[in-house]
Amino acid sequence: MMDILFYALSALAALSALGVVVCRNAVNGAMCLMLSLTGVAGIYLLLGSFPLFGFQILVYAGAIASLFLFVIMLLDVDQAAAERPKALALAGSTLAFAALLWASLSLIGQIDPPEPLPAAAFPGETAPSASIMTLARALLTRHMLPFQTVGFMLLVAMLSVVLTSRSANKEDQAEAAPVESEASSS
Amino acid sequence: MSEIGLNDCVTVASLLFAIGFLGVMLRRNLLTVLMSIELMLNASNLLLVSFSRYNASPDAPMAALDGPVFVFFIIAVAAAEVAIGLAIVVALRRKRGTVMADELNALAN
Numbered sequence A: 001m002m003d004i005l006f007y008a009l010s011a012l013a014a015l016s017a018l019g020v021v022v023c024r025n026a027v028n029g030a031m032c033l034m035l036s037l038t039g040v041a042g043i044y045l046l047l048g049s050f051p052l053f054g055f056q057i058l059v060y061a062g063a064i065a066s067l068f069l070f071v072i073m074l075l076d077v078d079q080a081a082a083e084r085p086k087a088l089a090l091a092g093s094t095l096a097f098a099a100l101l102w103a104s105l106s107l108i109g110q111i112d113p114p115e116p117l118p119a120a121a122f123p124g125e126t127a128p129s130a131s132i133m134t135l136a137r138a139l140l141t142r143h144m145l146p147f148q149t150v151g152f153m154l155l156v157a158m159l160s161v162v163l164t165s166r167s168a169n170k171e172d173q174a175e176a177a178p179v180e181s182e183a184s185s186s
Numbered sequence B: 001m002s003e004i005g006l007n008d009c010v011t012v013a014s015l016l017f018a019i020g021f022l023g024v025m026l027r028r029n030l031l032t033v034l035m036s037i038e039l040m041l042n043a044s045n046l047l048l049v050s051f052s053r054y055n056a057s058p059d060a061p062m063a064a065l066d067g068p069v070f071v072f073f074i075i076a077v078a079a080a081e082v083a084i085g086l087a088i089v090v091a092l093r094r095k096r097g098t099v100m101a102d103e104l105n106a107l108a109n
Helices: A002-022 A026-046 A050-075 A087-106 A132-142 A144-165 A170-175 B006-026 B030-054 B063-096
Strands: none
Touching (some): A002 A026, A002 B006, A002 B030, A026 A050, A026 B006, A050 B030, A050 B063, A087 B006, B006 B030
16 A cells, blocks of 8 residues: 555656656646645655655645745746757757666665664654654754754845845836745744 | 665655756756756655665664754755745846846846
8 A cells, every 4th residue: 555655656746847847838837846746745754754744745835836836927937938948958958867867776776775664663752753743852952053053044045035136226116026935934 | 664665765766856957957947947956856855854764773763863854954945045046036037038048148238
């Protein structure tokens, strides 16, 4: 059952990723991205990290992909000027894609991977898939410094977005882009 | 997870990464390029989570969560990067009137 789920979710993730690359319409590409991110969230669920499953859907598929959709609709990319890939670019990109894929897949099977331990092997409540408390405990003790730094970085990112969206031209002030305030999600 | 091993997760992650890489190389629309970069980030996140899952041991229970915690940080960084990248694209569109990479071929007009 888990195998079928895993294959279905990875097929969803990979095919929608292909859809992002192939779709001419940027809105279709953003929707395919949302689908792919949800597929990867399902794989996180199968791998036992439940808080990551939630964060992936909330932040990645829910906020980041929606932000893409907002900006695509704001910019209103002209469909008549849709790009046709040049033959050389298509050939070169496909060759690079195949080379990268072959290089990554040839590394598989070189080492025998260890068997994953079931959650019962961990003493007490310390299994990674036990609850969100394990993630919270690790985040607030072992990884406190990166946690605070990432918070500070999000503040800086928010300020940068506000500054970038402002225009030096006084006439453009009236049509300044709306401030993205989605950085408060984590 | 009966017969799904580490190799299967690595295969999926490599496939996602290669597809994202194809999108970055092939597409000229800046927004699609940004979306492909997000796909690559997702692939590396998946790799981190799967390696952490398959190498977890009860001798170091805190270290078993290094993967998911790192992915948590990467998701936050990706959010910030997308916000700033899209603000840059909007400003670029306002200045140059286009979001196609091959038409943005001058640093200053």
